[in-house]
Amino acid sequence: MSSLSVSERTAVNVESVSVTYRTSFERAPTLRSTMLRLGRRERVVREIEAVRNVTFDVPHGTVLGIVGANGAGKSTLVRTIAGILPPTAGRVEVHGRVSTLLALGVGFNRNLSGRDNVVLGGLAAGLKRGQLAEKYDDIVAFAELEEFMDMPMRTYSSGMYGRLAFSVAVNMEPDILLIDEALSVGDARFRRKSAEKMRELCGEDRTVVLVSHALGTIQELADQAIWMDKGEMRMWDDPESVINAYTEFLEVRQDAVTLEEM
Amino acid sequence: MSSPTLPRPSRHRREDEFSGERHVYEPHTVGLPPLRSYVHELWRRREFAVELSRTKLREQHFDTALGQLWLVLNPMLLALVYFLLVDILRASGSHDGKFFAHLMAGLFAFYFIHNSITVGVKSVTKGGRLILNSAFPRALLPLSAVITAFMRFLPTIIVYAPVHIITGLPIGPHLLWTLPILALLILLACGLSMLVAAAQVYFRDLSSFLPYVLRIWLYISPVLYYAERVPDRYKFILDINPLGGLLTAWSDVLNRGHAPDPGSMLLGLAWGVGLFIVAGLFFMSREREFAVRL
Numbered sequence: 001m002s003s004l005s006v007s008e009r010t011a012v013n014v015e016s017v018s019v020t021y022r023t024s025f026e027r028a029p030t031l032r033s034t035m036l037r038l039g040r041r042e043r044v045v046r047e048i049e050a051v052r053n054v055t056f057d058v059p060h061g062t063v064l065g066i067v068g069a070n071g072a073g074k075s076t077l078v079r080t081i082a083g084i085l086p087p088t089a090g091r092v093e094v095h096g097r098v099s100t101l102l103a104l105g106v107g108f109n110r111n112l113s114g115r116d117n118v119v120l121g122g123l124a125a126g127l128k129r130g131q132l133a134e135k136y137d138d139i140v141a142f143a144e145l146e147e148f149m150d151m152p153m154r155t156y157s158s159g160m161y162g163r164l165a166f167s168v169a170v171n172m173e174p175d176i177l178l179i180d181e182a183l184s185v186g187d188a189r190f191r192r193k194s195a196e197k198m199r200e201l202c203g204e205d206r207t208v209v210l211v212s213h214a215l216g217t218i219q220e221l222a223d224q225a226i227w228m229d230k231g232e233m234r235m236w237d238d239p240e241s242v243i244n245a246y247t248e249f250l251e252v253r254q255d256a257v258t259l260e261e262m
Numbered sequence: 263m264s265s266p267t268l269p270r271p272s273r274h275r276r277e278d279e280f281s282g283e284r285h286v287y288e289p290h291t292v293g294l295p296p297l298r299s300y301v302h303e304l305w306r307r308r309e310f311a312v313e314l315s316r317t318k319l320r321e322q323h324f325d326t327a328l329g330q331l332w333l334v335l336n337p338m339l340l341a342l343v344y345f346l347l348v349d350i351l352r353a354s355g356s357h358d359g360k361f362f363a364h365l366m367a368g369l370f371a372f373y374f375i376h377n378s379i380t381v382g383v384k385s386v387t388k389g390g391r392l393i394l395n396s397a398f399p400r401a402l403l404p405l406s407a408v409i410t411a412f413m414r415f416l417p418t419i420i421v422y423a424p425v426h427i428i429t430g431l432p433i434g435p436h437l438l439w440t441l442p443i444l445a446l447l448i449l450l451a452c453g454l455s456m457l458v459a460a461a462q463v464y465f466r467d468l469s470s471f472l473p474y475v476l477r478i479w480l481y482i483s484p485v486l487y488y489a490e491r492v493p494d495r496y497k498f499i500l501d502i503n504p505l506g507g508l509l510t511a512w513s514d515v516l517n518r519g520h521a522p523d524p525g526s527m528l529l530g531l532a533w534g535v536g537l538f539i540v541a542g543l544f545f546m547s548r549e550r551e552f553a554v555r556l
Contacts, residue, residue, distance in 0.1 A: 021554045029555075030467040048554075079553065083287050083397035086295070086550050092287040102395050109317075109388070116317050123310035124398045126303070 010095065011176050011207035012058040012081055017090035019051040019076050050076035052231040053090070058224070060096075060175075061205040063198075065222030065239055067215065067246050072228040074211045078102065078178050081209060096175025096207070099125070101165055110154040114145060117153055118168055125172065135171050142197070143167035144190075159186045170197050177201060180211045195221070215243050293547040300546065304399040311406035318381070318410050333417045337373065341366045341421075348486050361488075363422075363429045364517040368485035368509055370418040374411055375451050375505065376476055382407035382455030383462050383469045390556045400549040401542065404455035411451060432519035439515040439522055446508055446534035453537035454504075456545040463548070463555050484509050489526075504533040 022045050051073040058064045066074045079085045080092055082100045109117065118139060122132040140146055143163040148156065156164070163186045169177060186194070198221055202208055212218055218225055218239055225242035227235040229249075235242050323329030345362055385403040386393070393400065427433075462468045482499050484492065489500060489510040500506035507529030511522030 021551065023554050028466050029464055031465040031471065032467055034465065079394075080287065083285055084394070084553050086287055087289055089289055092285075094285040094287070096284075098285070098397075100396055111321065112317055120310065120313055120317065121392065121396065123307060123313055124392055124402070125396050126307055126398065129309055 009060040010057045010093075011060045011062070012064075012095075012209065013091075013093040014054060014056050014077075014081065015091045015093075016053050016055050017051060017077075017080060017087045017092055018049070018053055019073075019080055019085055020047060020049050020088040021085070022047050049231055051080065051087075054228075054233045055090075056226060056233065056236050058207055058209060060207055061202065062224060063202050063208040063210060063222045065218035065225040065242075066209065066211045066228060067213070067218060067225060067242065068228035068234075069250075071230075073231040074228050075102070075180055077228065078180050078209060078211055082178050094176060097173070098176045098178060099169050099172040099174030100178045100180075101169035102178070102180040111152050113151060114149045114153055114156070114164055118149075118164070121168060122172070127172070135173070139164075139167045139171045142171060142193075159190075162186055163190055166194055170194075170201060174206065176207045176209070178209045181213065215247065219243055293550075294543065295546055295550070297546075300399055304401060304405075307398055307402055310398070311402045311409060314403070314406040315409035315413065318406075319413055330417065333414060334421055337366075337370055337418045338421050340373070341369050344369060344486060360429055360431060360517055363425050363431055364488065364513050365485065366422050366425055367516045368483070368513060370415065370422060371447060371509060371512055372480055372483060372485050372505065373418075374415040374447060375454065376480075377411035377414055378408045378451035378455045379458055379476065380469075380472065381410050383458040383472060385455070386459045386552055387462050387466065387556065393552055393556060400552055401456060401545055404459040404545070405452055407455050407459070408448065408451045412448065426516070431517060434519070436515060436519060436521055440512070442527075443508055443511050443515065443522070443530065446530050449534040449538045450504060450508070453534070453539075453541035457537075457541040460541075460545045460548045463552055479503070479505070484513065489513065501529060504537060507533065 024045050054073075054077065056064075066077065068074050076085060078100075079102065080087050081094060082098055082102070083092075083094070084100075084102075109120075112120070115136075118136065119129075119132060122135075123129070127135075140149055143160075143166070145160060145164055148160065153161070166186075169179070195217075198208065202221070208221075210218065210222060222239040225235075225237065225239040226233055227242050227246050235245055319325070323332075341362070345365055348365065382404040385407045386400060389400075389403050458468065458472070480486070482503055483505045484500065489506075492500060500510065507526040510526040511530055514520060514522040514526070
């Protein structure tokens with residue numbers, strides 16, 4: 001673990017955070033199966049140590065990339081910073097307004113129109129109606145979905161879904177943007193546009209935490225990187241060293257395929 | 263709140279009271295989030311609960327003329343069906359002229375609770391993506407279901423009022439008693455909605471059991487009969503029924519035209535407040551798990 005110079009202006013401060021949760025591995029938890037199980041005295045609850053004693057901080061205006069294999073705890077870590085999953089131990093301190101773009105994005109009710117979903121998502125995130133109305137046009141314009149906003153989201157293509165989600169997250173004027181594996185949405189043009197928007201946000205003294213398997217994106221955008229492995233932080237350094245170590249660990253050469261895919 | 267904070271940069275920052283500038287996430291003590299900030303956040307996002315309920319109602323065509331007509335017709339038909347049922351079972355004649363008004367008032371109050379539960383039960387499991395994507399007090403979801411149910415209860419007042427007048431039931435200041443009873447019904451509805459919404463996360467078949475439970479609950483509540491007609495050996499059912507006291511008081515005020523008996527009000531108060539607190543604490547202690555259980 002390398003210690004980077006800790007800025008005085010910390011946006012996110014993660015202090016020996018562990019996240020453990022219990023989940024059931026039943027396909028569908030039901031009363032019926034619970035009663036049957038009680039009769040057989042089985043237990044189906046499993047404890048998952050998703051994040052173990054992780055400490056780092058992100059200064060304002062920094063882009064932090066998080067890399068790691070599937071199930072390494074990256075998403076859990078980001079959810080903890082977002083306040084969705086409370087830590088089991090440790091402490092997370094976040095200074096500034098957070099906007100999240102986690103794997104699933106907006107569109108929690110596919111039968112509602114894009115407009116309704118944006119409004120509901122914004123209100124849930126704590127915005128006021130007036131503030132939302134102010135940003136609404138920007139969101140729609142950036143996503144380039146003007147004529148689709150009043151259609152139910154089930155009629156959207158997955159690219160449109162992703163574009164809207166990205167647009168909502170970045171147009172909330174967040175101080176801190178948490179992005180989980182979502183930069184690769186839309187067509188090549190929109191990807192370029194979102195990368196540009198990201199660079200713009202980083203230039204504005206905003207902070208970005210970026211989880212991605214696309215190592216090329218991390219290398220290009222991030223100022224620092226963290227490598228998560230089995231819930232633990234293996235490395236915290238500049239992106240190049242982290243990616244080198246990570247790819248070495250994966251025993252794949254850092255060739256064009258790894259950088260561009262996903 | 264410990265650790266001295268350095269002066270925060272304010273260059274581009276909009277210092278809005280709602281923009282939650284500093285968040286600290288720590289392990290929840292005794293499984294509960296810090297109550298004061300929870301309630302604060304909840305209140306701050308009240309517009310979300312209202313908007314969620316509004317979109318739900320719009321889905322049910324609440325905003326069209328025919329949809330509104332249906333909202334009035336539906337409870338009217340419901341009352342007629344139950345009136346016929348009870349009247350036939352009773353071999354006719356044993357009811358006084360006020361019975362239909364009693365049945366209607368009781369049925370509408372019951373269906374407010376009924377709707378709160380049936381809308382609320384899936385509020386958390388259906389809110390999946392929203393829950394996975396953003397941090398907000400999850401109690402907003404079941405509470406929004408209560409708003410939906412209440413919006414559907416309001417038109418039933420219009421259906422009931424003419425029946426009340428035609429039947430010649432007394433109108434006077436005693437009717438103000440309906441307000442505290444209604445407040446307790448809302449509290450009860452919130453409690454029950456939170457309870458079933460949290461339970462549904464763990465037992466996904468709960469929503470399919472509920473119609474039976476609710477049907478039985480209607481039959482043991484003083485809706486299809488007057489509370490005082492309940493035989494002594496079954497009186498205890500009114501006490502253990504969360505709606506027993508409140509519906510007795512409801513009928514006392516609306517149908518009998520006098521202030522409710524303090525016993526029923528106290529019983530209703532205990533059930534309403536008690537259930538609200540217990541269910542609220544239960545919901546909050548569970549809600550941190552929702553994101554990993556969905």
